[in-house]
Amino acid sequence: MTDIAIKRALLSVSDKSGLAELGATLAAHGVELISTGGTAKALRDAGLTVRDISEITDFPEMMDGRVKTLHPMVHGGLLAVRDNAEHVAAMETHGIGAIDLVVVNLYPFAATVAKGAERDEIIENIDIGGPSMVRSAAKNHAFVAIVTDPADYATLTAEMESSGGSTTLSFRRKLAAKAYAATAEYDSMIASWFAFADQGEMYPEKLSVSFRKGQALRYGENPHQSAALYLPAFAPDGSLADHRQVQGKELSFNNLNDADAALELVAEFRDGPPTVVIVKHANPCGVASGDDLVSAYKAALQCDSVSAFGGIIAVNRPLDGPTAEAISDIFTEVVCAPDADDAAKAVFAKKKNLRLILTGDLPDPTRGGIALRTIAGGALVQSRDNGRITRDDLKVVTKRAPTEQELTDCLFAWTVGKHVKSNAIVYAKDGATAGIGAGQMNRRDSARIAAAKAREAAETYGWSEPRTVGSSVASDAFFPFADGLLAAVEAGATAVIQPGGSMRDDEVIAAADEAGLAMVFTGMRHFRH
Numbered sequence: 001m002t003d004i005a006i007k008r009a010l011l012s013v014s015d016k017s018g019l020a021e022l023g024a025t026l027a028a029h030g031v032e033l034i035s036t037g038g039t040a041k042a043l044r045d046a047g048l049t050v051r052d053i054s055e056i057t058d059f060p061e062m063m064d065g066r067v068k069t070l071h072p073m074v075h076g077g078l079l080a081v082r083d084n085a086e087h088v089a090a091m092e093t094h095g096i097g098a099i100d101l102v103v104v105n106l107y108p109f110a111a112t113v114a115k116g117a118e119r120d121e122i123i124e125n126i127d128i129g130g131p132s133m134v135r136s137a138a139k140n141h142a143f144v145a146i147v148t149d150p151a152d153y154a155t156l157t158a159e160m161e162s163s164g165g166s167t168t169l170s171f172r173r174k175l176a177a178k179a180y181a182a183t184a185e186y187d188s189m190i191a192s193w194f195a196f197a198d199q200g201e202m203y204p205e206k207l208s209v210s211f212r213k214g215q216a217l218r219y220g221e222n223p224h225q226s227a228a229l230y231l232p233a234f235a236p237d238g239s240l241a242d243h244r245q246v247q248g249k250e251l252s253f254n255n256l257n258d259a260d261a262a263l264e265l266v267a268e269f270r271d272g273p274p275t276v277v278i279v280k281h282a283n284p285c286g287v288a289s290g291d292d293l294v295s296a297y298k299a300a301l302q303c304d305s306v307s308a309f310g311g312i313i314a315v316n317r318p319l320d321g322p323t324a325e326a327i328s329d330i331f332t333e334v335v336c337a338p339d340a341d342d343a344a345k346a347v348f349a350k351k352k353n354l355r356l357i358l359t360g361d362l363p364d365p366t367r368g369g370i371a372l373r374t375i376a377g378g379a380l381v382q383s384r385d386n387g388r389i390t391r392d393d394l395k396v397v398t399k400r401a402p403t404e405q406e407l408t409d410c411l412f413a414w415t416v417g418k419h420v421k422s423n424a425i426v427y428a429k430d431g432a433t434a435g436i437g438a439g440q441m442n443r444r445d446s447a448r449i450a451a452a453k454a455r456e457a458a459e460t461y462g463w464s465e466p467r468t469v470g471s472s473v474a475s476d477a478f479f480p481f482a483d484g485l486l487a488a489v490e491a492g493a494t495a496v497i498q499p500g501g502s503m504r505d506d507e508v509i510a511a512a513d514e515a516g517l518a519m520v521f522t523g524m525r526h527f528r529h
Helices: 019-028 037-045 053-057 072-079 085-094 109-114 119-124 129-139 150-162 169-198 253-269 293-303 321-327 342-349 404-417 443-461 482-491 505-515
Strands: 008-013 032-035 101-105 145-147 211-217 227-232 244-247 275-280 283-289 311-315 332-337 355-358 370-375 378-383 425-429 432-437 472-475 495-498 518-521
Touching: 008 019, 008 037, 008 072, 008 129, 019 032, 019 037, 019 150, 032 037, 032 053, 053 072, 072 085, 072 129, 101 129, 101 150, 109 119, 109 169, 129 145, 129 169, 145 150, 145 169, 150 169, 244 342, 253 275, 253 283, 253 311, 253 332, 253 404, 275 293, 283 293, 283 404, 293 311, 293 321, 293 432, 293 443, 321 332, 321 342, 404 425, 404 432, 404 472, 404 495, 404 518, 425 443, 425 482, 432 443, 443 482, 472 482, 482 505, 505 518
Parallel strands: 008 032, 008 101, 101 145, 311 332, 332 355, 472 495, 495 518
Antiparallel strands: 211 227, 244 355, 275 283, 275 311, 283 432, 370 378, 425 432, 425 472
């Protein structure tokens, strides 16, 4: 027999939402309610009859509630196999009553960590009895239903209504699977906190990573691939983990991947002037800062208007109507912003397929953490690239030092280059990218591709010369030969920022001096694969 009538239920929850309603439903079906501490009080306050767990165990709750459900009278009622004669005999001998339903959600460990609690409070919010009951009930799902999520209360109620106060085996199996996922996530959060926060171990012997499904996606990078978005327990503020989609079609795998790239780059300017980032295939194709968002957008678009078609845009200010109007002139997949005014929303409302995402903030570009990438048979884990360079970190290596404007553009280009796939070359002038070369197998080709894009932009907009003339150029890693730097000279660059450290640095510096360039070394590279 797969249907099990619910005659006795044990409820012990930290999240009291929906508890009174569930208790009333169970009571209406004649279910005996057993509960603990605050849960019992909440049920009684709702006018329901409840038996304290101490009545069942004949043992008081003790040690500040640390010990209350860890007892054979509880776990015997959960683990007993009802059609096993020896188990039934043991229950009768020891007066153990069967428990048919367990409703448990665990101490709020993640929320306690997130609010910045002291270590002792965090430790006290590690649930012991809760996970034990969940695991016992889930193991014995042939006879016991285990509910760990308040969102499932309505489903449980519907199940009981359709089954005459019983639960079916298929339903209990689904609950058991969800229950073990819940305890696995809970243990993973605790293990991660102990390793990273408490012990300061960046790479523990066993890495526990837990993600919760955020949403199913239409497909992956390609239509023949399936995909879903999973979210971590501890997500940074302003990230896509807590985004709000105001309008537009369902987000795809590629949309989210590109939107994340755009957000991470625009976050570098979150304390700077109005800035706009345009991304295509996870690479920026235009970035600019300006007096306002609309002027920044127009300057960013002019870097590579061809690639911007069908791109992803991120801004570091609440989106306004004029900027939304400008963006609407070409096809755009996604726009990400901390917020948007009513005028901007009204403009985009006319573009039913455009996705508008509001993040409420921007992620902190200096935050720590790990970056994880799967490979065949394993995973690569590294610290986030949160390295930053200031003017004081720069070393002038040429005879000519950069001017103030060249230095400003060097740092702008360097910031953008950090988010461009290697080999990366970025030309910048007056707070806007003039050309971007990404993902090439050698640095010279990246420099030439970026310059070609700048020439094309000059032709498109009727400029007398490309914006690479008089620009500063950033290279994400050192120039191994002078050819890449000479390509930048041909494009008209007058200043260079690069890590340095090549065996041929002297050769590259000599070429820069001969061309009259100013060059600074950062001592830091930003490969991005």
